[in-house]
Amino acid sequence: xxxxxxxxxxxxxxxxxxxxxxxxxxxxxxxxxxxxxxxxxxxxxxxxxxxxxxxxxxxxxxxxxxxxxxxxxxxxxxxxxxxxxxxxxxxxxxxxxxxxxxxxxxxxxxxxxxxxxxxxxxxxxxxxxxxxxxxxxxxxxxxxxxxxxxxxxxxxxxxxxxxxxxxxxxxxxxxxxxxxxxxxxxxxxxxxxxxxxxxxxxxxxxxxxxxxxxxxxxxxxxxxxxxxxxxxxxxxxxxxxxxxxxxxxxxxxxxxxxxxxxxxxxxxxxxxxxx
Numbered sequence: 147x148x149x150x151x152x153x154x155x156x157x158x159x160x161x162x163x164x165x166x167x168x169x170x171x172x173x174x175x176x177x178x179x180x181x182x183x184x185x186x187x188x189x190x191x192x193x194x195x196x197x198x199x200x201x202x203x204x205x206x207x208x209x210x211x212x213x214x215x216x217x218x219x220x221x222x223x224x225x226x227x228x229x230x231x232x233x234x235x236x237x238x239x240x241x242x243x244x245x246x247x248x249x250x251x252x253x254x255x256x257x258x259x260x261x262x263x264x265x266x267x268x269x270x271x272x273x274x275x276x277x278x279x280x281x282x283x284x285x286x287x288x289x290x291x292x293x294x295x296x297x298x299x300x301x302x303x304x305x306x307x308x309x310x311x312x313x314x315x316x317x318x319x320x321x322x323x324x325x326x327x328x329x330x331x332x333x334x335x336x337x338x339x340x341x342x343x344x345x346x347x348x349x350x351x352x353x354x355x356x357x358x359x360x361x362x363x364x365x366x367x368x369x370x371x372x373x374x375x376x377x378x379x380x381x382x383x384x385x386x387x388x389x390x391x392x393x394x395x396x397x398x399x400x401x402x403x404x405x406x407x408x409x410x411x412x413x414x415x416x417x418x419x420x421x
Contacts, residue, residue: 182296183226187230193325193377194234194262196391200354200381204319207315209384209419210417218233221408222409223408234248244269245266281306286298286302305321325337325338325358332363334364337359358378358379360378364395365396367399374394
């Protein structure tokens with residue numbers, strides 16, 4: 147598994163060839179990674195989508211291969227730092243889909259939260275109906291908000307969510323994940339973990355644990371970075387399973403008024419057995 151994750155990082159470094167936008171060194175003191183708040187919110191929603199895919203496979207006790215279109219949209223002006231809103235949709239070839247909404251705002255001590263949830267009554271992934279809601283402690287702890295430059299300085303992201311499977315196999319799940327971010331001459335990288343737990347009363351029993359790796363290249367304003375986003379979660383549980391998101395990033399300064407606009411991350415989510 148570790149070899150696979152390292153391979154993802156190397157492949158991302160080769161594929162993500164565009165450099166990050168240059169920022170002045172004296173804007174803010176940042177020991178983490180400078181990102182648009184739009185990207186931070188989109189990332190939260192994609193992590194939730196991956197956790198849902200992991201949870202439904204874990205509840206089923208196996209790794210069900212498939213491929214879905216995924217699109218995260220944060221239709222906010224680039225000058226809008228916090229608060230912001232966005233949405234995410236995951237669709238299959240037979241038009242089965244689920245959608246998430248995301249909201250991000252500032253909290254005390256510079257924490258920036260991400261609240262992600264399903265809003266429609268009907269949401270289904272791989273034929274399994276479910277609902278998803280955020281738990282406590284979601285977002286970017288100890289973030290630095292630079293409202294003048296419309297950027298966030300982030301070091302880690304934390305997520306906690308509740309997945310309720312409405313049809314067979316019926317289950318009440320909890321997901322938790324943590325990523326630590328870093329930056330190099332290519333772009334942004336992140337490494338961490340995802341845990342899926344079965345909720346029984348006040349107790350929670352982990353039923354699968356996943357390693358996670360991520361690579362992002364943010365294009366300049368009003369440009370698209372093809373293959374600009376890559377995320378993989380992989381587990382030895384379930385007979386070996388991995389979930390991959392491969393996507394492009396569109397970074398518009400202003401929303402277009404169309405279905406997509408602002409910041410958009412668009413591509414595929416794949417589930418398959420580990421090699």
